[in-house]
């Protein structure tokens with residue numbers, strides 16, 4: 001251990017170099033700053049812990065839509081004992097292990113359409129420096145002192161525990177074994193902050209949310225706070241105590257600091273001031289009371305920094321009534337749920353991911369526990385998404401095609417009181433989103449969608465057409481289109497890909513990205529003459545796997561006209577999006593337990609791909625090697641019977657129900673385009 005003089009000099013140097021105590025001209029805070037917890041990198045997120053980040057992304061998108069500058073921070077918590085243990089288990093150097101997992105986390109967030117502004121890793125120098133400087137400063141000012149720690153430590157929860165806190169000798173939080181720790185350690189004087197914390201909480205309603213969790217915090221503090229041991233013996237992993245290499249800093253002291261190290265604390269004052277205090281810090285209930293509502297605010301008090309505006313502790317998800325756990329095999333990722341749903345429904349993977357995002361926000365009040373039951377998920381998919389939202393869009397676009405060649409008439413203005421309905425829904429959705437009441441916000445949007453569907457039912461456009469009331473007919477369809485457009489804007493923070501797809505079908509794809517929340521109620525928002533696309537049903541009802549262009553018009557009474565059977569045309573533009581090329585089969589093998597499927601490795605000249613093709617009944621794998629085939633290359637990758645297929649082989653339907661491969665008449669190289 002370093003001697004006291006040496007430690008003092010080091011601390012002095014670090015502290016002097018990074019703390020600016022004099023008051024400078026401060027730039028005002030101008031950005032809505034949201035944080036998620038940073039994730040332990042011992043595994044990739046499942047639907048439960050991805051929840052925090054998906055909601056954070058939704059909140060960020062919502063504020064952007066309101067034209068606010070927003071900043072969403074997420075990242076990885078890499079110095080935990082369990083992270084080092086997981087690496088050791090795999091026999092991988094810890095740094096390589098965390099580097100790999102941090103990249104995987106980034107990929108997972110991208111695959112969940114999460115747009116963060118910064119991703120902080122606690123192993124980055126920009127973070128380590130700030131943690132050490134803060135340690136030095138708090139040591140110097142007496143908030144950190146040295147003492148002997150004797151007590152228990154829960155490795156899975158990374159928590160120091162007193163004997164009195166154990167339940168049956170185990171961790172009160174997770175119920176697992178604890179280890180005895182006896183070390184000379186540094187302590188943070190948490191006990192000195194009890195009164196100030198209570199006072200702050202009481203005088204700032206809304207600081208800790210939801211209210212019932214705030215009460216838990218208050219009783220936790222009132223039970224009496226003990227000082228926290230904030231170092232461990234250095235076993236080769238963690239941020240070392242400045243001037244004392246024999247110790248590493250406790251992972252929670254280290255991790256909480258990410259919220260300020262990432263935004264320029266002690267390195268970029270201007271940036272820091274434009275963001276801090278955070279507007280919303282989100283986390284699950286397990287890390288709310290002790291860490292985020294006690295330890296963290298006390299650390300901020302010790303540093304003389306403002307408190308975040310809101311600390312929100314949400315509930316936990318179970319799956320089909322069971323706690324999510326790896327050993328139960330139900331630690332399923334939202335991406336996997338989306339892929340399974342896509343396979344079952346025929347809807348696109350992005351839309352299915354949106355359905356997961358929608359379910360998480362819609363199913364339970366934000367703050368309380370929820371159950372991700374597959375049955376209720378499918379139920380919502382069919383009722384809210386396919387029947388309500390999908391139906392409004394499909395039927396309206398279909399009738400517009402039929403009666404007006406798909407061209408938006410207008411300007412028409414809104415009839416049937418729908419202007420008020422849209423305005424009312426926008427107002428309620430905004431008020432409730434501002435309060436993080438997402439279930440209520442989505443309910444308001446669905447009330448509007450319901451009103452749009454009811455309006456179409458009541459107006460019976462097919463009768464107006466029969467009666468030759470063209471102008472009225474145009475007005476009705478126009479009004480329904482406006483409801484669909486308003487819905488697209490309002491759902492965009494929750495279901496970004498779906499909103500864009502609705503906009504595409506409405507013919508407003510180009511302007512959609514620039515729309516603001518206030519545009520929900522814009523008068524005559526459609527440019528007359530706009531050509532709509534589709535309908536291309538976004539949410540095929542589960543149980544009707546084929547994605548038919550099924551028009552859900554009315555439950556037809558005898559007098560309702562039957563929709564004419566017309567050929568469905570697509571534009572050249574649409575066709576040109578299909579990338580079809582010649583591929584050469586390099587290897588082929590049967591897919592286990594799937595008697596129709598072959599797994600093919602194919603060459604496209606400049607790249608190799610794996611595809612799964614349903615041709616096993618018609619072709620022996622060996623006979624295919626070297627053969628040229630026709631392949632759709634930009635079909636989104638899908639898992640078929642657990643095997644990733646990255647493209648689709650095109651074949652003709654054979655007379656015997658089998659497949660007949662297509663082959664170029666003359667030999668052309670693999671990769672050749674087909675148009």
Ligand code: MSP
Nearest residue numbers: 037038039040048049077255256283284285316317
């Ligand atoms: N590394 C700490 C956080 C440090 S923040 C300075 C941590 N990481 S974690 O990976 O274990 O958890 C991340 C988040 O996932 C937490 O907010 C936790 O509450 C949340 N969840 C974990 N399982 C969950 C469910 N089953 N349901 C909902 N949220 C869940 O804690």
